[in-house]
Amino acid sequence: MHTVAVLALEDTIGFDLATAVETFSQARLPDGRTAYRVLVCGEDDEVSAGAFTMRTHHGVEALQLADTVIVPGRNNPLIPTSAITLEALQDVAAAGTRIASICVGAFSLAEAGLLDGRRATTHWRAAQAFRQKFPAVDLDPDVLYVDSGAILTSAGASAGLDLCLYMIQQDHGAAVAADASRLAVAPLHRGGGQAQFILRNQPTLQTASLEPVLHWIEHNAHRPITLEQLAEAAHMSVRTLNRRFHTETGQSPMTWLSGVRIRHAQELLETTDYGVERIARQTGFPSPSNFRALFQRTLGVSPSEYRRTFRGERTAQRHRQPAGQG
Known part of the structure; x- marks a missing residue:
């Protein structure tokens, strides 16, 4: 079974994290079996998520067990990501694990050096700060998500759902992705890009x-x-x-x-x-x-x-x- 590890960083955006957890957890194969095993991983047992605190069941070492790692955004993406998390992301990237960010989670991927020379996106409101901090990244703030191979990035909020559905389609085909989109009450494909929201x-x-x-x-x-x-x-x-x-x-x-x-x-x-x-x-x-x-x-x-x-x-x-x- 395909394992998805969702990284719960301190000050994580709850919506981003929950989008990935729920979308992959609810995906079903044509025979009714669960399509993914989902792990929520963090450096600490308890992680602040703005208005609430959540408990994680796995440490960052569990990222090594994943076929896909999801990095949600943080409320303040300009605060440096911890060295432990950056090293863990670098290790799984070196192993060829698929890594995807939601919203300003792209800041953590860029800090780890995983986006240098790659095309990527993030929330449009953070685009200027991202460009200033990571000039080596080819940032495209007008799109909903970018697939650059083993590393994928998405724009803000609901664009994370678009990316999750896209990855489900890549893994299991259009029928499974369409079923997941119906469960999420969201279109499988949206016309246009992030530019229309700016x-x-x-x-x-x-x-x-x-x-x-x-x-x-x-x-x-x-x-x-x-x-x-x-x-x-x-x-x-x-x-x-x-x-x-x-x-x-x-x-x-x-x-x-x-x-x-x-x-x-x-x-x-x-x-x-x-x-x-x-x-x-x-x-x-x-x-x-x-x-x-x-x-x-x-x-x-x-x-x-x-x-x-x-x-x-x-x-x-x-x-x-x-x-x-x-």
């Missing part, structure tokens, strides 16, 4: 020189705007505006404007019944086709798929307007 251009940027023009963009993004108009609103030359934006946001002014429009469109898709044509017009896109193309390229899903994800298929069908109306 709140673009969050108003947390601290920049005195750009604050007035960022505020102006927020309130005028629905209008046709040229680069020259942005420079005028910022009281800068076009050259200075471009330099300031690249230095302080990492984007061009027009890319920032497009991000604001995308975010406004996300809000309308989530909260209104408006058709794509109306949303494109109301958020400043030159045409519905331009809106659809940029939305798909930015978030990895179409506007209609995004609406289904965040409002539910039934709600979207009930309120969807015929093309050309609104």
Whole structure:
């Protein structure tokens, strides 16, 4: 029987750990037999998991018994992982054991040196800190999970479930994975990636020189705007505006404007019944086709798929307007 060891680190995220334990524990083979033996392992008998404390039945030495090791995230991933745990992860990796992280559990894998030169992902909110701490890792924060062979990583929260179902499918086929997905009341495959959950251009940027023009963009993004108009609103030359934006946001002014429009469109898709044509017009896109193309390229899903994800298929069908109306 395939053994899955779930590593219970101090300050572990309970949701991440429970996702792996429950998903693998409930998986059944076609003849009804349990598909996996699940072990919860930790350095200590008791482990803090934020709002509660849990007891583990196995030490980290039990990772050597596993065919798959799951590393959940911790509430503060910037706190160093213990040397004992890092050594245990390095040992099982050297033995060829499959290792997967959920959410910011990727920080522990990167600390162990297991992600250097590999493509990986983590929760989008931790992406900047991850890049700064582990520049040798090819981080892709837009996807739900990454399979780079013996090492797999997933994005935040429910993306861990996506990864667990994916591994079940790899181990036992689509039928067993589909049954596990039904038990979890979750789709076996989700369209798009993590990008659709990222709140673009969050108003947390601290920049005195750009604050007035960022505020102006927020309130005028629905209008046709040229680069020259942005420079005028910022009281800068076009050259200075471009330099300031690249230095302080990492984007061009027009890319920032497009991000604001995308975010406004996300809000309308989530909260209104408006058709794509109306949303494109109301958020400043030159045409519905331009809106659809940029939305798909930015978030990895179409506007209609995004609406289904965040409002539910039934709600979207009930309120969807015929093309050309609104």
